[in-house]
Each structure stands twice: as structure tokens, then as C-alpha cells.
Amino acid sequence: xxxxxxxxxxxxxxxxxxxxxVRLDVQDLVIRLGESGPDVVSDxxxxxxxxxxxxxxxxxxxxxxxxxxxxxxxxxxxxxxTAGQVRLDGVDLLRLSPAxxxxxRGARVTYVPQDPSAALNPALRIGTQLREALRVHPxxxxxxxxxxxxxxxxxxxxxxxxxxxxxxxQLSGGQQQRVALxxxxxxxxxxxxxxxxxxxxxxxxQRHVLDTVRSLCTSYGVAAVYxxxxxxxxxxxxxxxxxxxxxxxIEIGATGRVFPYPLHPxxxxxxxxxxxxxxxxxxxxxxxxxxxxxxxxxxxxxAARCGYALEDCRSRVPEPVHIDGRAVRCLRAADIAADIxxxxxxxxxxxxxxxxPAPERGLSLRGLSAGYGGPPVxxxxxxxxxxxxxxxxxxxxxxxxxxxxxxxxxxxxDWAGEMTFRGASMPRGAHRRxxxxxxxxxxxFQNPYTSLNPRKTVGQIVAQPLEEFxxxxxxxxxxxxxxxxxxVSLGPDxxxxxxxxxxxxxxQRVAIARALVVEPELLVCDEVTSxxxxxxxxVIVELLRRLQRERHLAMIFITHNLALVRSIAxxxxxxxxxxxxxxxxxxxxxxxxxxxxxxxLLQDVPRLATAGDRT
Amino acid sequence: MAAAxxxxxxxGRPSGRMGRHQWLTILRTVLRTPRGAIGLGLASLVVLLAVxxxxxAPYSSTxxxxxxxxxxxxQFPLGSDFLGRDVLSRVLDGGWxxxxxxxxATAPGVIAGEIGGISAAYLRGWTDGLIMRTVDVILAFPQLxxxxxxxxxxGPKLWLIVLAVGLSHAPAVARVLRPxxxxxxxxxxVKAVELQGMRARKVMAKEILPxxxxxxxxxxxxxxxxxxxxxxxxxxxxxxxxxxxxxxxxMINENRIGLGLNPWAVIVPAALIALLTIGTNTFTDAxxxxxxxxxxxxxxxxxxxxxxxxxxx
Numbered sequence: 072x073x074x075x076x077x078x079x080x081x082x083x084x085x086x087x088x089x090x091x092x093v094r095l096d097v098q099d100l101v102i103r104l105g106e107s108g109p110d111v112v113s114d115x116x117x118x119x120x121x122x123x124x125x126x127x128x129x130x131x132x133x134x135x136x137x138x139x140x141x142x143x144x145x146x147x148x149x150x151x152x153t154a155g156q157v158r159l160d161g162v163d164l165l166r167l168s169p170a171x172x173x174x175x176r177g178a179r180v181t182y183v184p185q186d187p188s189a190a191l192n193p194a195l196r197i198g199t200q201l202r203e204a205l206r207v208h209p210x211x212x213x214x215x216x217x218x219x220x221x222x223x224x225x226x227x228x229x230x231x232x233x234x235x236x237x238x239x240x241q242l243s244g245g246q247q248q249r250v251a252l253x254x255x256x257x258x259x260x261x262x263x264x265x266x267x268x269x270x271x272x273x274x275x276x277q278r279h280v281l282d283t284v285r286s287l288c289t290s291y292g293v294a295a296v297y298x299x300x301x302x303x304x305x306x307x308x309x310x311x312x313x314x315x316x317x318x319x320x321i322e323i324g325a326t327g328r329v330f331p332y333p334l335h336p337x338x339x340x341x342x343x344x345x346x347x348x349x350x351x352x353x354x355x356x357x358x359x360x361x362x363x364x365x366x367x368x369x370x371x372x373x374a375a376r377c378g379y380a381l382e383d384c385r386s387r388v389p390e391p392v393h394i395d396g397r398a399v400r401c402l403r404a405a406d407i408a409a410d411i412x413x414x415x416x417x418x419x420x421x422x423x424x425x426x427x428p429a430p431e432r433g434l435s436l437r438g439l440s441a442g443y444g445g446p447p448v449x450x451x452x453x454x455x456x457x458x459x460x461x462x463x464x465x466x467x468x469x470x471x472x473x474x475x476x477x478x479x480x481x482x483x484x485d486w487a488g489e490m491t492f493r494g495a496s497m498p499r500g501a502h503r504r505x506x507x508x509x510x511x512x513x514x515x516f517q518n519p520y521t522s523l524n525p526r527k528t529v530g531q532i533v534a535q536p537l538e539e540f541x542x543x544x545x546x547x548x549x550x551x552x553x554x555x556x557x558x559v560s561l562g563p564d565x566x567x568x569x570x571x572x573x574x575x576x577x578x579q580r581v582a583i584a585r586a587l588v589v590e591p592e593l594l595v596c597d598e599v600t601s602x603x604x605x606x607x608x609x610v611i612v613e614l615l616r617r618l619q620r621e622r623h624l625a626m627i628f629i630t631h632n633l634a635l636v637r638s639i640a641x642x643x644x645x646x647x648x649x650x651x652x653x654x655x656x657x658x659x660x661x662x663x664x665x666x667x668x669x670x671x672l673l674q675d676v677p678r679l680a681t682a683g684d685r686t
Numbered sequence: 687m688a689a690a691x692x693x694x695x696x697x698g699r700p701s702g703r704m705g706r707h708q709w710l711t712i713l714r715t716v717l718r719t720p721r722g723a724i725g726l727g728l729a730s731l732v733v734l735l736a737v738x739x740x741x742x743a744p745y746s747s748t749x750x751x752x753x754x755x756x757x758x759x760x761q762f763p764l765g766s767d768f769l770g771r772d773v774l775s776r777v778l779d780g781g782w783x784x785x786x787x788x789x790x791a792t793a794p795g796v797i798a799g800e801i802g803g804i805s806a807a808y809l810r811g812w813t814d815g816l817i818m819r820t821v822d823v824i825l826a827f828p829q830l831x832x833x834x835x836x837x838x839x840x841g842p843k844l845w846l847i848v849l850a851v852g853l854s855h856a857p858a859v860a861r862v863l864r865p866x867x868x869x870x871x872x873x874x875x876v877k878a879v880e881l882q883g884m885r886a887r888k889v890m891a892k893e894i895l896p897x898x899x900x901x902x903x904x905x906x907x908x909x910x911x912x913x914x915x916x917x918x919x920x921x922x923x924x925x926x927x928x929x930x931x932x933x934x935x936x937m938i939n940e941n942r943i944g945l946g947l948n949p950w951a952v953i954v955p956a957a958l959i960a961l962l963t964i965g966t967n968t969f970t971d972a973x974x975x976x977x978x979x980x981x982x983x984x985x986x987x988x989x990x991x992x993x994x995x996x997x998x999x
Contacts, residue, residue, distance in 0.1 A: 481881060504883075514878075517874075522874035522877075535882065539882040
């Protein structure tokens, strides 16, 4: 099986498949729960030519990872592939014996995981792990050591012996992901499956890794499948994109056609939810949530959330319609194509006017520095959050933005400097603050899956602050809880639910309701959308923007996503390695950045090509 | 975008998995596993025997009726013991006190250990040091030896024995609950109530304790098993109920000299103790296995929820 491998070290000459020839051919793949349970994914068909990358996009639960693993001939525990083919260079991987499959995996089909720090063995040196990949498949490469240093150079890592002797924890996240890429490319595979490989990386690192992936795929002539929830990343990387929803591919076609002119209502909704770093727009999310396996009904799975749905949509699953260079599973694709309007044109601009500065009623930080015993992780932080205005704090991971939030709300007390709120100095740590001080500043946690007590009902969670801060009688607590829930668009029936009966977006709404129920003056939101899907993120951001206006809140919106800043904040503070590099009004900073770091950050943000850019 | 009007309330998940009566759900799941069913079956068989035993015993358990160590006969199916009392009647009569004492000893032990473990983990600082170092010292003694020590100091009163056995459980329970509490108290929902200025005692009772149901259930079952063994052991050693009252533990000790003459006087009580402990232990093991599945971290259960695997399980 290695006869098609040229012995030369030239990547371009190593591949027998000329560019454009189909390498991966997936037909009618069906994966079920158990042998005959409900389908998790069904009717999955696509082809990937040599040297091309197919983007497989979808939100959580859409089945994209299930499909990706099937490409390796693997089904997760409890799932089984019940129909279909995965043909790689003509060989159906699903029909191979376990021994043959083992020989294929890692050599012909390779996998790049989402989290390289978890995928690399922490006890083995980088060199050992790379050589291991080659030794498991003898014959793939003659000169193991030569190949290791060659592939390291190809992923733009230093191939020195010192590098090979390092352990994974001695590398940065970006370097670890490059090692994982090197491992995937080292046996000169035919197919590479990349499972959200840049999710945990900073934008600049992400951009470099993506560039590497693109150039390697072309030069090796491999087919690649890139799984991601991030449409902007996929848009910049792949030639062909497949959008998944509730276990089916609902739209597949050339990225250059699908993203600017989406035809399926779900794709349209998804694209409208992606924030843009270049324009301040109202984001529109998609309400509701996709049906899980076994609850998908007879008709189109999206019909319940779809503005275009007809009676017919609910009774039968739409077959793919070929239109405008793509296949769309929508009965109304032709109608939508006829009166096509670019997504961007639907999005009204946000008026982020500057609030009248009233610093005496807001939060003010002067020379704040903080640490965890060692060297300070924050220093010289100095900015104001005037009443009724929203300040965004932007920074990459490790910039100290979460530490800043924890100092402000009182979860971290090892800080120095001056913090005043409404003109009064704020003590360090929650236990030194008065009930009144605690009540006025409320915090929304990053991860709604850990911030709600799983043993309490939504009603108990939301009413708890009223008991602690205001000692209200039970009846009034319940009334106020119901009111604030309706403010975050949750009905009174949610009062008796438990958090694990809620979706991620609903959980985050409950967390916001818990913060708002005591009518605070300052809301600190720490990456509140980073654990959510993009369509839900848009809903939550819009909700926060409306509440901030209606309730005259001051807000600190902490995020790594520069694009979100546009949609919500009036001014912005950019953090790098614990220091402020730039601050000012959003329009000023994002359009005329002064600091080179901000400039680079803005350049590296993946951008979605929408029709708005071309017309 | 006309995808959906914002007024449409989002559809909730219809399946409520972890409600107010989570332990009932766990119990039901446990009984569906073979391990759980066999464990509970064995244990309840012995418990049933011990409870209805006194009512169906053919003779008085303390009367001297025949020769010592008589072989089983039609009149005395399990023969007689070292004083010529009916072994069957003594077996039927001698279980319930042992069981009652085991249960009574488990409760204070688990409660004390729970308070100690949670406080040590949540309050940290000197409280943690004080509690855990005390625990370390007590754990240095074997449990039976520690109970014996307490009994010999305090005297062989029945309630003191129960208390002593109970206290000997507390350190082990605290050891188990401390790391579980450390994990829970770092969760964001605990931080959230701390930011509301909630008092530490309330945080522990209302926020942390309900999230420790699973380790508590497993630990209680395990401690119950140990209680039975220790109670029987103490009786064997002559502490516990005083003669002539029947007791499975005492019976083994009394009759072992006649093992060659009438082995049933030793084998039957020993087998019953063994069956009971094997039963409770197997059942506890089943509970532990189920709760490991039930008590996934929230992120994991969210992932599985998204796949819909929850309903298929």
C-alpha cells in the first residue's frame, strides 16, 4: 500500500493523485444510535478532490464530529455506521478489517484533534512522538529522522535537536498544534481530518496555523476535511463548504457562492449571526434549538425555526435541489434564489452613540495591578466605566482580562491600586465588601454550564440574590424572578426547570437574569458567549445590548472576539500581557488603531466574505 | 432576517432527568442492573430473616433444651449450642439487634464525617489543618482497634458501643468527602453565591451538600457494611450485648470450640453475616457505578444531551 509513495522528500512529487482528482468519496452515510436506533446523521454525501479542503460547518449537536470520525472508520461508543460508503482512493474504509483499518489510520488517513495539549502525550518528548508515528507504519518513509526534521520545517517549527527533546508542556498552544499537524502530515496521507484545530488558539496564531494547513494540503495533494463551527475561519480556508444541521448536510457548494449568497434559510440565519469586525451591525440569531436524534419528525428539521416554512416542509424531508452551483435541502430554495438579497443588506447598523460621561457615578480604575503571588499578571490598568455605558475589554488568552473581571467583582483580592465605584473606594475581595456594594456590581460567568447549580430550579437560582440582598418575602421573590425571566425572554414555565433541562443559550439567559434581578448598576460580562454557538451568541449579545439600554446599566464586556466589540460597546480597552496597549472609542480604535499590536490583532481576525463586500 | 420571530419562546427539553428526587432515579437505575438487583436481593433476604425471625422462632433462644452440641435432628434442625440451646431459634432471634446497632452506628458516623469533610474543604486554612490532622491520627488505628479503645475507656454500654463504632467511621467519610467538596466548591455556581455574600454555613448546606449526593450514597452503603462487620466482631470479642442474649457475632465465638461436634452453630451465623455484607457491598458497588455515569461534569452531560444520547441510555 505504499507503492504510490515516491521516495523523494519533495512533498509535491509524493502524491500520485493530480490536483482535482477525487480522493475522498462519501456516499449516503447513515450513523445511528445502536444498530437500529434513531439516526444521528443521515444521507451524508460529498467528495473531496486532491489538494482541496472541504469545510464541514455546523453548530453543536449537528453531527459534524460524528461524520468526521466516520471518515476515519470510527464510530463513537453507542453509535454505529448502518449504511453508506467512505471511499478513499477507491477503498471503502467502512468495509476494512480492524487490522487493515489500523494500517490505514495514521498513514493514509490522519486526524488533527481540537485540543493538542490533550492529544499529545505529556510524558513523551516531541521527537519520540513524531518518530513513533512513522515507526508504527514501517515503509511509509525510509529515513525516519530526516522525515521528522523535514516535516517540522514544513509546519514552520524549528527542527533542531533541542526542539525534538522538548516535552509538550514546554511548547505554546500554537506550537503544540503545529506538532499535531506535523504528525498528521508526516506519513504523507491521502486524507486529513481536522477537528476544529484552531478553536483554542489566539487569532494571530490561528491565522498562521490556517496558512500552514492550506499550503500543506496543496503541496501534498491531500484531501482535507476541516470541521468547524467558526464560519469566518472556514470561509477564508476552504474551497468547498458543507453546512450541517440536525444530522444532514443542508447546503453544500463552493464557498465563494454559498457564503455571499446562502440559499438555505439556516445558512442564511447562521451567516447573519456572525459579527463583523468592520461594521457595527445588529446581529440576528436563530431562536429555538435543533431537534436531537429521534425527535426530528418527518419533515425538514429546520421547519420549526424557519421563517420560510410551508405546510409541505413539515411533512417530508426535502431532497437536495441543485441550484446556483450547490445542493440545497430546501423546498423553497428556488423562491429564495429568485428574490435573493444579500445577508449583509438585512442587517441594520447599530447606533452606538457615546453616553454622556458621568464618571462620578461609574467605575474608575487607577493604576490597578494584580497577581497570584508571583509576577503581576496585570499592571497599570487605568480606565473609567461611566454610568450607562458599555466598555469592552479585549485581549487574547493570558492577557489578564479574566483576572481584571475577578478583581472588579471581588473574586480576586490580591490587587493593588485604586478602584472607586460611585466615588467610593472598593475594598479588595467580596468578603470585605458591604451587601450594598456587592449588589450594585453583578457578574455573569463565562461558562453557563458551570455557573448554575444543577440541583436547583431556575426559580431558586434567580430568586436567591433577592433573599440574600433584599430579604424579600417568598411571594415577592417569586414575582420578581418571573418578571426578570420574561425580560430575558424566558417564560414562567422555566421557573420549575433544572439547568440540565436547558440549552446553553437558555442557561446563559438564566445567568443574566440572576445578575439583573437585584437591579445592579454595573454588569461585568466575562466572555459570556464564548461557550455558545454563533446563532445563540447573536441572540445573547442583542439581549445584553437591549437590557443595557433599557435598564441604564454600566457594562464591562470582556471578550477575545474583536468583532463582537463593534456590536455592543461604545469604548474599548485592549489588553496585552496584563498591560493596556490602547483604549478609546470603538470606532476610533478599530478604524484607526495606533498601537501595532491592535493593528496586528485586527488584521488577523478571520473575515467572512459576504455579498455586502462586493456590491 | 426572517428566520424566526424573537417572540417565539425557545423550545425546552422535555425530558427531566435530574429532578428533586434524584436519589429515587438512581435507585431505579441501580435495580435494573444485575449487580444492584442481586446485591439488594441478598441483603433484603438476610434482613427479612432477622426481622421476622423472633416471631417464627420455634423455641426460646435462652432456654437450655437439650445436650450441648447436639447434632441436627427433627426436633432441633440446626442442633444445639455449647449450653444446649436451640441453634435455629438463636439464629432467628440474634440478627435484628445486630442490624439495628449497625444502622444506628452508621448514621452518626456518616453525619460527623460529612460535616468534617465539607468544612475542612470549604473553609480551608486552620480548620482544614485541624480536622484533617485529627483524621490522620485516628486513621492510623485500625477501625476495630479504635472502637475497642473507645469501648474499653467508656465501658461496655450498648449505646456507647454504637457511638464508638459510629465515630470510628467519621474519619474515613471525611477523607472521601473532602476532595469531592474541593471540586464542587471551585465551581462557578458556588462563586456566584459567594458574590451574593452568602454565609459559609449556608453555602455548604444549600449549595455544596446537594451536589455530593452520589459520593454520600456510596459512602453510606460502604460504612453500613463495615458497621455490620465491626458490630459482629465486637460481639465475637465479648463486647456488645451481654449473654445470654442471642447475637450472630457472639454465637460464632461461643460455639467455635464445638466446631467438630455441631458445625452449624458456627457456620449458619457466619454465613448470614457474610451474605449480608456481600449483599450490601454489591449493592453499594452498583450505586457507585451508576452514579459515576449520572454525575458527569455538566459540560459532558451537555454534550451528550446535544447528541440525544441521554434518552437512549
